[in-house]
Amino acid sequence: SQSQYTVKLQSFPQASYNDAVVAAASAKKLPCIVDIDSPNVPNWAWAGYIKPLGLPDSEWSGQLASTVGKVNDKVYSFGHYDVALAFYTRKSILQSVGARVPTVAQPWTKSEFADVLAKLKATGKYPYALDLGTGGTGEWITYAYSPFLQSAGGDLIDRSSYKKADGVLNGAQAIDWASWMQGLVKDGYMSAKSGADPTADFANGKSAILYSGSWADATVTKAFGDDALVIPPVDLGQGPKVGGGSWQWAITAQCDNTAGAQAYLKFSHQTKYVAALAKATGTIPATDAAAATMPEYATGGASEIFRTFAQKYAVVRPVTPAYPFITSVYQKATQDILSGGDPKTILATAGPRDPSGGLS
Structure with a gap:
């Protein structure tokens, strides 16, 4: 002292x-x-x-x-x-549909994940196979979903200059990400707006795979014990990503x-x-x-x-004073995509916007 x-x-x-x-x-x-x-x-x-x-x-x-x-x-x-984002599921759930347990060395691919979701939906046991926490608002949207955008090869901003989003927020990879996110809703794999407490819903058997943070681990472990399973988020092409910081x-x-x-x-x-x-x-x-x-x-x-x-997956949100503007643009675009809007049109509007938000 x-x-x-x-x-x-x-x-x-x-x-x-x-x-x-x-x-x-x-x-x-x-x-x-x-x-x-x-x-x-x-x-x-x-x-x-x-x-x-x-x-x-x-x-x-x-x-x-x-x-x-x-x-x-x-x-x-x-x-x-x-903290770190992760997928939570149960060993018994994956075994019931013959799904491979993904690892850090070999996470689920986009097509493999789609196959698992289709099989889980077909069981009829869950209102939704997947819960990505889509009822969340504010910074959760960017923290949770921009890693999927980055895994697909897009981003919130061109990090080579931090001066433009055109090409990375509205390019082919970004449109693929948006179509994938929207497809999860259209295919009936997840709700466009999940419940107020996705972790509790998962613990109560309302979903088979939960996307949440390390903070949910204690609740999941208490509910399922040794059957609980923490796995990497899906790899949409550029490796799994999670929000950092x-x-x-x-x-x-x-x-x-x-x-x-x-x-x-x-x-x-x-x-x-x-x-x-x-x-x-x-x-x-x-x-x-x-x-x-x-x-x-x-x-x-x-x-x-x-x-x-x-250590392996974290991507920090863009290091720029304009981040508050960038995240507001992304949040609106993501909500519009989940609500059924045309991904290409939505991102065509979001991408060219000046990511400096008027700051220099």
């Missing part, structure tokens, strides 16, 4: 967290350290709310890449944890005690605290060292697969 610095907690309302932080920034009332959802890091850096952490690069050794927020090669934020810590630009903020962040980044926070929140520890101290995330552990997904 030490007596030089004292940490005081300042709370912001969760429902309007971003708006509250922006208001506090305008009034110059931000605390020295803020919690920030990782896709917002570039926008907050551009707006001047946060500044580079100024800690040595060695601090991030063995850290999941998705938990370090970099803008123009400078580290502006870091997280103690991440969760809540992270940053130092505000108006902090008048940067040294104190740095000292606290470095202190909190100790292995024992990374492990403790991951354990308390049921999330994936951000560092290799912390994972090694947690039996469930160590080699062969029950939750190791989620960290493997985070």
